[in-house]
Amino acid sequence: MNYWWVSHGRNYESAINDGMLWSCPDPHGDPDGTRELIKELRKGDIVFNYFGPYVRAVSVVLERWQDAPRPEGFEKGLDESDNGWLVRTHPLAKNLQLHRDRAADITAADEPEAGEPKPFNAAGKPRPRYISPLTAEEGQELLAEAGVTAPQSSAMSLRGLPGSAWGADEPDDQTLTTIRLEQAYLRKHLLRDRLTASCAICGEHLPARLLIAGYIKPRPANSEEERMDYEHNAMLTCALGCDALYEWGYIVVGAKGQIQPGQPAETPRIEDAVEALVGRNCSAFDENTADAFAENKRLMLEPQP
Numbered sequence: 001m002n003y004w005w006v007s008h009g010r011n012y013e014s015a016i017n018d019g020m021l022w023s024c025p026d027p028h029g030d031p032d033g034t035r036e037l038i039k040e041l042r043k044g045d046i047v048f049n050y051f052g053p054y055v056r057a058v059s060v061v062l063e064r065w066q067d068a069p070r071p072e073g074f075e076k077g078l079d080e081s082d083n084g085w086l087v088r089t090h091p092l093a094k095n096l097q098l099h100r101d102r103a104a105d106i107t108a109a110d111e112p113e114a115g116e117p118k119p120f121n122a123a124g125k126p127r128p129r130y131i132s133p134l135t136a137e138e139g140q141e142l143l144a145e146a147g148v149t150a151p152q153s154s155a156m157s158l159r160g161l162p163g164s165a166w167g168a169d170e171p172d173d174q175t176l177t178t179i180r181l182e183q184a185y186l187r188k189h190l191l192r193d194r195l196t197a198s199c200a201i202c203g204e205h206l207p208a209r210l211l212i213a214g215y216i217k218p219r220p221a222n223s224e225e226e227r228m229d230y231e232h233n234a235m236l237t238c239a240l241g242c243d244a245l246y247e248w249g250y251i252v253v254g255a256k257g258q259i260q261p262g263q264p265a266e267t268p269r270i271e272d273a274v275e276a277l278v279g280r281n282c283s284a285f286d287e288n289t290a291d292a293f294a295e296n297k298r299l300m301l302e303p304q305p
Helices: 012-018 035-040 100-107 136-146 173-191 242-247 268-277 290-301
Strands: 003-007 020-023 046-051 054-061 066-069 083-093 131-134 196-198 205-207 211-215 234-238 251-253 259-261
Touching: 003 136, 012 020, 012 046, 012 054, 020 035, 035 083, 035 131, 046 083, 046 100, 046 136, 054 100, 054 136, 100 136, 131 136, 173 211, 173 234, 211 242, 234 242, 242 251, 242 268, 251 290
Parallel strands: 003 046
Antiparallel strands: 003 131, 020 083, 046 054, 054 083, 066 083, 196 205, 211 234, 251 259
16 A cells, blocks of 8 residues: 555645546656656555645545546546546545645655755755655555554455454354355365365365355355355365465456456565466356355455545
8 A cells, every 4th residue: 555645736625525636747748757656555555645736635545547638527637648547436534624734744854855856845845746655654644643543454344364254243153154054064065075175265275174164255245045055156266375364355357267466465475475376267266156256356356535
């Protein structure tokens, strides 16, 4: 997760209400490359939306940039193009009043290096820049000052260990008994008495004891009937990493069965694990399971304020 400062003009309302950031090339040259910083934003990044003299909103990035024409409500500067780059966002908090003086105390460098894209100069005055990167420390302090809690990944609100993964914060004896019965049923039908089988994600052939019978979409999203419908709603994943990556939403399965990146990876180790799987075909994907995979992808990637 990275943190960004965005200085809006009169397009602030349009940007927040429509959930977008937009920029275009500078017709007069952009020696600092600050306009193209929009291309550095990634899903899950936090944006501080400034419209003087306050930080008025905090947003989360939904997806990487895409080529897009100038949105309605975004004023056109002299000689500017109507073609540019758009990033979709979702507001986490609006109607804030974090004054720029306090924000400058947190983010202004004592003496920024030439070309350093900081939002304030050494005197605490706003710089004429649209997007400026912030350090993690600056971003976290600004969030605390604004009284906004950074979101966990949407996967965390659906999956987890062990209760939230199965639909209960604190599973009672009855819930755990139900889960065990479901697991036994799924394992019986997915393994079909085999001592070894393949993980649907990585394809490795493994002993049955290292394979987990799990639902394609979160358990709370399945009806009681769906929970027993192993042909449409279940698959085998390995305990060597694939199960956790899928359960936490780091990987999802696309419309053609290809494994795709999901929630942002917080560490290089997770990035490497995801990268090793992306592009593979999920062996559990077929016409029977396609709907369940599509619903899981929607739930894993759907923004949650």
